[in-house]
Amino acid sequence: MATTAISxxxxxxxxxxxxxxxxxWLSTVDHKRIGILYLYTAxxxxxxxxxxxxxxRAQLGAPNQHLxxxxxxxxxxxxxxxxxxxxxxxxxxxAFFNFLIPLQIGAxxxxxxxxxxxxxxxxxxxxxxxxxxILFAVAPNGxxxxxxxxxxxxxxxxxxIDFWVIGLQILGVSSLAAAFNFLTxxxxxxxxxxxxxxxxxxxWMAFVVQFLLVLAFPVITIALVFLLFDRFxxxxxxxxxxxxxxxxxxxxxxxxxxxxxxYILVLPAFGLVSEVLPTYSRKPLFGYPVMVYSGILIAAxxxxxxxxxxxxxxxxxxxxxxxxxxxxLIAIPTGVKIFNWIATMAQGAIRYTTxxxxxxxxxxxxxxxxxxxxxxxSPPADLQQTDTYFxxxxxxxxxxxxxxxxxxxxxxxxxxxxxxxxxDEKLGKIHxxxxxxxxxxxxxxMHFSGMLGMPRRIYTYDAGQGWxxxxxxxxxxxxxxPIAMLIFIYNFFKSRKSGEIAGSNPWGAGTLEWSxxxxxxxxxxxxxxxxxxxxxxxxxKEVDHESARINSQEGKTAAELGIVMPYNTIKPLxxxxxxxxxxxxxxxxxxxxxxxxxxxVFSLYSWLLSPLEPEHH
Amino acid sequence: xxxxxxxxHVAHTSAPAPHHYTTLGLDSRKxxxxxxxxxxxxxxxxxxxxxxxxxxxxxxxxxxxETWTDPTxxxxxxxxxxxxxxxxxxxVLLMSSLxxxxxxxxxxxxxxxxxxxxxxxxxNSKLWLWMTAIAGTTFLGFQAFEFTSFxxxxxxxxxxxxxxxxxxxxxxxxxxVTAGVLWLVTLLAIDYRRGLGSRDxxxxxxxxxxxxFVDVIWIVIFTLVYLIK
Numbered sequence: 123m124a125t126t127a128i129s130x131x132x133x134x135x136x137x138x139x140x141x142x143x144x145x146x147w148l149s150t151v152d153h154k155r156i157g158i159l160y161l162y163t164a165x166x167x168x169x170x171x172x173x174x175x176x177x178x179r180a181q182l183g184a185p186n187q188h189l190x191x192x193x194x195x196x197x198x199x200x201x202x203x204x205x206x207x208x209x210x211x212x213x214x215x216x217a218f219f220n221f222l223i224p225l226q227i228g229a230x231x232x233x234x235x236x237x238x239x240x241x242x243x244x245x246x247x248x249x250x251x252x253x254x255x256i257l258f259a260v261a262p263n264g265x266x267x268x269x270x271x272x273x274x275x276x277x278x279x280x281x282x283i284d285f286w287v288i289g290l291q292i293l294g295v296s297s298l299a300a301a302f303n304f305l306t307x308x309x310x311x312x313x314x315x316x317x318x319x320x321x322x323x324x325x326w327m328a329f330v331v332q333f334l335l336v337l338a339f340p341v342i343t344i345a346l347v348f349l350l351f352d353r354f355x356x357x358x359x360x361x362x363x364x365x366x367x368x369x370x371x372x373x374x375x376x377x378x379x380x381x382x383x384x385y386i387l388v389l390p391a392f393g394l395v396s397e398v399l400p401t402y403s404r405k406p407l408f409g410y411p412v413m414v415y416s417g418i419l420i421a422a423x424x425x426x427x428x429x430x431x432x433x434x435x436x437x438x439x440x441x442x443x444x445x446x447x448x449x450x451l452i453a454i455p456t457g458v459k460i461f462n463w464i465a466t467m468a469q470g471a472i473r474y475t476t477x478x479x480x481x482x483x484x485x486x487x488x489x490x491x492x493x494x495x496x497x498x499x500s501p502p503a504d505l506q507q508t509d510t511y512f513x514x515x516x517x518x519x520x521x522x523x524x525x526x527x528x529x530x531x532x533x534x535x536x537x538x539x540x541x542x543x544x545x546d547e548k549l550g551k552i553h554x555x556x557x558x559x560x561x562x563x564x565x566x567x568m569h570f571s572g573m574l575g576m577p578r579r580i581y582t583y584d585a586g587q588g589w590x591x592x593x594x595x596x597x598x599x600x601x602x603x604p605i606a607m608l609i610f611i612y613n614f615f616k617s618r619k620s621g622e623i624a625g626s627n628p629w630g631a632g633t634l635e636w637s638x639x640x641x642x643x644x645x646x647x648x649x650x651x652x653x654x655x656x657x658x659x660x661x662x663k664e665v666d667h668e669s670a671r672i673n674s675q676e677g678k679t680a681a682e683l684g685i686v687m688p689y690n691t692i693k694p695l696x697x698x699x700x701x702x703x704x705x706x707x708x709x710x711x712x713x714x715x716x717x718x719x720x721x722x723v724f725s726l727y728s729w730l731l732s733p734l735e736p737e738h739h
Numbered sequence: 740x741x742x743x744x745x746x747x748h749v750a751h752t753s754a755p756a757p758h759h760y761t762t763l764g765l766d767s768r769k770x771x772x773x774x775x776x777x778x779x780x781x782x783x784x785x786x787x788x789x790x791x792x793x794x795x796x797x798x799x800x801x802x803x804x805e806t807w808t809d810p811t812x813x814x815x816x817x818x819x820x821x822x823x824x825x826x827x828x829x830x831v832l833l834m835s836s837l838x839x840x841x842x843x844x845x846x847x848x849x850x851x852x853x854x855x856x857x858x859x860x861x862x863n864s865k866l867w868l869w870m871t872a873i874a875g876t877t878f879l880g881f882q883a884f885e886f887t888s889f890x891x892x893x894x895x896x897x898x899x900x901x902x903x904x905x906x907x908x909x910x911x912x913x914x915x916v917t918a919g920v921l922w923l924v925t926l927l928a929i930d931y932r933r934g935l936g937s938r939d940x941x942x943x944x945x946x947x948x949x950x951x952f953v954d955v956i957w958i959v960i961f962t963l964v965y966l967i968k
Binding site for chain 1: 782793904
């Protein structure tokens with residue numbers, strides 16, 4: 123390539139600003155477009171996991187049903203959990219990380235745009251890898267936390283668990299790459315004046331989540347490596363029978379990852395709601411610094427509570443007491459957040475938009491999930507509740523009532539920024555109320571069926587144990603979800619095509635992302651703003667008027683403004699593809715491993731040795 | 740902006756350090772490598788903890804520090820760890836970190852005038868990159884020797900808990916050294932192709948951070964696995 127790069131655009135993958143066509147999506151490195159790819163893919167997997175749940179609920183609707191076999195039921199609940207956690211909620215959060223973080227901190231893109239594309243493609247391929255087996259009834263069947271030794275070869279001889287082990291390993295690569303990227307972006311690409319304590323709360327919570335990802339994912343990586351080695355190479359990590367392995371090793375490693383994972387799932391939703399509630403209450407977030415500290419505290423304590431998932435294994439009174447206490451402590455920062463949200467709304471000029479309804483929904487429903495969580499933080503109580511539907515009720519209130527409600531609040535709030543048009547509020551409200559009713563009708567009765575002793579993960583049950591009514595209610599509630607989702611999807615695509623034009627700040631919000639046109643131009647900010655407060659758009663006297671005027675202009679291209687943009691490139695996709703082919707080879711033939719490795723190495727070097735963007739002048 | 744002040748337009752066979760504004764004034768790659776190293780710490784913490792948890796729990800030998808008599812055959816298996824040999828390989832790896840420091844210094848001071856023969860040797864980035872890579876490869880050679888001799892003495896990754904956790908832990912470390920050597924060879928290739936200058940010091944800097952990290956991890960492993968009985 124040599125010195126020609128100076129004078130002529132010698133590089134083939136030149137940035138063209140092209141915003142349409144399949145190739146532009148395959149080769150994009152724009153954080154906003156990657157965010158949209160995450161959004162669509164994760165919504166697809168969300169519905170896929172939803173269909174799995176519907177089959178589960180249909181099977182359990184009445185006693186002694188045999189819609190699906192016990193074996194397929196195992197695959198369904200395993201994949202329902204795996205899909206919702208790793209393929210739906212985490213990537214939905216990632217969609218917002220991608221779209222919002224650079225906009226909220228006043229950056230042109232993430233720190234490593236090509237690595238960002240790589241994360242997405244690994245996620246997509248890994249998602250397909252782990253999802254396809256269920257279509258052939260060979261899906262993972264060991265539960266979403268895949269307890270070893272159950273998942274070792276002697277007890278799970280099929281290829282089902284192999285898909286799970288390798289699939290999660292692939293998804294871990296995606297999450298870690300994205301975490302390094304966002305962590306660096308938030309640390310290093312904040313606009314002048316955007317101090318840490320001026321960052322929007324969503325970016326703050328995203329920041330905390332990246333630390334959790336960076337520190338928690340290596341632990342499950344190793345746990346999975348052990349399981350992979352046990353299954354493929356005959357090592358003894360989980361071989362309790364002849365080698366004397368510790369039957370709790372997996373549980374410890376898994377939950378050291380698994381509990382921080384819970385906060386990885388819910389903190390982004392907390393962040394979104396912390397943007398939504400102030401906007402529709404016309405008040406700054408109440409107790410901003412305390413919200414920051416409580417988020418950090420939740421994350422830090424989250425690393426010290428893992429064994430509360432293991433009270434039933436008999437760890438002894440000291441461990442039980444310690445983990446019971448730390449678990450109860452987490453309720454304090456979480457409670458602080460709840461009260462601060464309420465105080466944010468108190469005496470505010472509240473507008474009940476769909477987004478606001480979902481936001482308030484989170485505050486209420488997450489609180490219910492939090493309170494049932496406190497109930498089983500006590501080991502004696504937990505021994506009554508563990509592995510029953512009470513636990514299922516608890517974590518669905520936390521993950522549906524928390525994460526999903528928050529994510530929907532975020533979607534309705536940010537749809538105008540992403541698509542440039544408003545979503546239909548009337549359909550939105552129908553969606554909210556149906557979701558709210560379905561959610562409570564499905565999951566609230568599970569508290570009772572669980573307390574009456576109904577275990578998790580049984581594929582059917584006998585009549586007359588007092589569970590029939592509650593199961594019928596849960597199933598009836600579950601059947602409302604698809605109606606709500608269809609309304610949402612219709613609204614989404616209709617509004618995308620013909621919704622009311624939004625303008626740059628339809629909600630009168632206060633943070634930076636609302637100062638630029640909707641949808642934002644590829645370069646985001648024509649002029650990088652200087653930030654002087656937490657809500658620059660609300661505190662007009664402090665706004666840098668000149669850069670605000672420049673940034674609100676529409677229709678200028680990056681070239682006209684003299685902004686250097688990264689080249690589009692297909693290489694991250696190829697590296698991701700090489701990685702997947704290697705992992706597929708692990709399950710089939712070494713030739714594929716070699717082919718995948720060749721593709722990976724070749725495209726990786728090609729990527730690293732080619733410039734990100736044109737040389738600066 | 741503290742990125743290299745006067746960037747010379749030279750063909751980049753590597754991604755150029757962009758002149759974008761950064762909050763810390765640091766190149767983002769430097770921030771990211773620290774995040775990566777933080778993550779790698781947890782990776783090795785998991786591996787090392789597992790090794791320690793399984794220490795002394797193996798039901799059959801060979802063992803690392805104790806002799807074991809096979810109850811069925813009466814064979815006596817000696818402690819398997821060869822501490823003198825591993826001390827030598829540890830020394831080589833520690834030296835490689837010194838060479839890495841010299842390589843980085845040579846790249847950073849590339850444009851400074853060289854007055855003496857000593858200056859020229861110290862300023863020879865290729866020499867020190869080669870030395871680092873060779874030391875790393877030597878370490879890997881020691882590891883290959885160790886692994887094969889263990890297999891000959893009857894310890895494989897399947898033999899017992901010690902074998903599984905030992906080979907996985909040290910194997911992961913060896914894989915990291917291998918990746919580091921490939922990284923160094925890549926830097927050497929760039930150096931031969933167009934010469935690494937002070938403007939590229941970041942490229943060498945982040946490779947060096949990784950290399951030192953892998954070295955530090957080995958010190959921990961050597962202490963916990965080999966030295967403490």
